[in-house]
Amino acid sequence: MSSRDRKAEEMFRCSERERAVFEAGIKMGTIYHQFVGTPADTSNIPALEKAIERSIMVQPFVVSAEVRIEIRRGERKDAYDYVSLRGEMIDAVVKIRIKDTIVTAEMRYLEELDYPLMYVSDISP
Amino acid sequence: MSSRDRKAEEMFRCSERERAVFEAGIKMGTIYHQFVGTPADTSNIPALEKAIERSIMVQPFVVSAEVRIEIRRGERKDAYDYVSLRGEMIDAVVKIRIKDTIVTAEMRYLEELDYPLMYVSDISP
Amino acid sequence: MSSRDRKAEEMFRCSERERAVFEAGIKMGTIYHQFVGTPADTSNIPALEKAIERSIMVQPFVVSAEVRIEIRRGERKDAYDYVSLRGEMIDAVVKIRIKDTIVTAEMRYLEELDYPLMYVSDISP
Amino acid sequence: MSSRDRKAEEMFRCSERERAVFEAGIKMGTIYHQFVGTPADTSNIPALEKAIERSIMVQPFVVSAEVRIEIRRGERKDAYDYVSLRGEMIDAVVKIRIKDTIVTAEMRYLEELDYPLMYVSDISP
Numbered sequence: 001m002s003s004r005d006r007k008a009e010e011m012f013r014c015s016e017r018e019r020a021v022f023e024a025g026i027k028m029g030t031i032y033h034q035f036v037g038t039p040a041d042t043s044n045i046p047a048l049e050k051a052i053e054r055s056i057m058v059q060p061f062v063v064s065a066e067v068r069i070e071i072r073r074g075e076r077k078d079a080y081d082y083v084s085l086r087g088e089m090i091d092a093v094v095k096i097r098i099k100d101t102i103v104t105a106e107m108r109y110l111e112e113l114d115y116p117l118m119y120v121s122d123i124s125p
Numbered sequence: 126m127s128s129r130d131r132k133a134e135e136m137f138r139c140s141e142r143e144r145a146v147f148e149a150g151i152k153m154g155t156i157y158h159q160f161v162g163t164p165a166d167t168s169n170i171p172a173l174e175k176a177i178e179r180s181i182m183v184q185p186f187v188v189s190a191e192v193r194i195e196i197r198r199g200e201r202k203d204a205y206d207y208v209s210l211r212g213e214m215i216d217a218v219v220k221i222r223i224k225d226t227i228v229t230a231e232m233r234y235l236e237e238l239d240y241p242l243m244y245v246s247d248i249s250p
Numbered sequence: 251m252s253s254r255d256r257k258a259e260e261m262f263r264c265s266e267r268e269r270a271v272f273e274a275g276i277k278m279g280t281i282y283h284q285f286v287g288t289p290a291d292t293s294n295i296p297a298l299e300k301a302i303e304r305s306i307m308v309q310p311f312v313v314s315a316e317v318r319i320e321i322r323r324g325e326r327k328d329a330y331d332y333v334s335l336r337g338e339m340i341d342a343v344v345k346i347r348i349k350d351t352i353v354t355a356e357m358r359y360l361e362e363l364d365y366p367l368m369y370v371s372d373i374s375p
Numbered sequence: 376m377s378s379r380d381r382k383a384e385e386m387f388r389c390s391e392r393e394r395a396v397f398e399a400g401i402k403m404g405t406i407y408h409q410f411v412g413t414p415a416d417t418s419n420i421p422a423l424e425k426a427i428e429r430s431i432m433v434q435p436f437v438v439s440a441e442v443r444i445e446i447r448r449g450e451r452k453d454a455y456d457y458v459s460l461r462g463e464m465i466d467a468v469v470k471i472r473i474k475d476t477i478v479t480a481e482m483r484y485l486e487e488l489d490y491p492l493m494y495v496s497d498i499s500p
Contacts, residue, residue, distance in 0.1 A: 025150020036287035044429035051426030054419035060454035079435035162411035169304035176301030179294035185329035204310035275400020
């Protein structure tokens, strides 16, 4: 544990488990607000998914990040036939580990909510 | 409680307290990744602070949001003499309330870390 | 003219008029890609419009910036009843001046295109 | 030429050459303001460069896009040892073609300006 890790830890007024959940929330906000707006069609989706995953992996305490983008759009017919990335197009699963706690958080468009919900799907142990 | 609130609640596999902490993390990630990069000098700081606060207030479960930006820059001498907003310039305090739980999260540049740390500073009760 | 202005000018392989048009394009890209994704409902629209205008005014060579956001959304019924800013919601008019050339550029959602078009609406003289 | 192309073209009050320069400016603003803020260390730079290039290629009239990111940072020592992408770290070259006009625009950090300048480096013919 570096001295910076120790200093950071001191700032938190919550349990290790709650801190891991907080970190998971940060990553969800990052995926959404850093990348929503990116020009997208079928040609750049794989590169964009990979770049988002790798960028999230750079943030502290991330064990894994999986991102899938679905743009529900066919062939391009002209120059204007592409989209800007929206939250509803993103499916993400991010795992955070702080010491012994592993938190899984997800972002998923839920039709019943008509909203791309970010939620905690698991905390272990 | 709307049917959407209920549906959303069902998705969470954690306590109310943990959910409130997660929501606080999302807001921190939003402030950082939505607004970092914005052109800034002393002329637009008040408007930018207010817009960030109001935008965060729009997100679910936010009770209050305070944002201060400090750019450590004097008079403009020419067209290129401004900055792009960076995390280190932002101080933020956001309060989240879910039912009876109130979480306070902060973003603050800490010199010892040389890093704009996001942390949970209080959970009540 | 500062030495930085001179150095910058040297880098351009085009006319003053073309440079002014280029600068206008940068500002349009900034409005869109910096702010799309921002949480919005009727409560924060005025603050957001103002912050975008002021931020664009900070960039080089901007004489004026007018931004209007229309979100076509009524009363909020629950926590999820807000939008993320999209290009289609933004109307913007930006004026750039380099020496004697004034360029007006606009961003506007055009129904016939189903696309938020950025275009040059005037160059004077 | 699609009917949307024609409608878009009608909106422009400038020459084909000026329109190509304007489009180049938009792309520069997109690269900067969409991606500045992204978490970065040596592990995700290649994926991020590629995603930016491919995303810009999705926008109208882009013939080619080359992006290089340099973060001047060694080995990671702890969780906080990474950067947020800044304009100064980005080198980009984008080529726009509208009919017979090809515009090359570049973004490059210039030490003499201490600024990541976006400029038009060539217009052909």
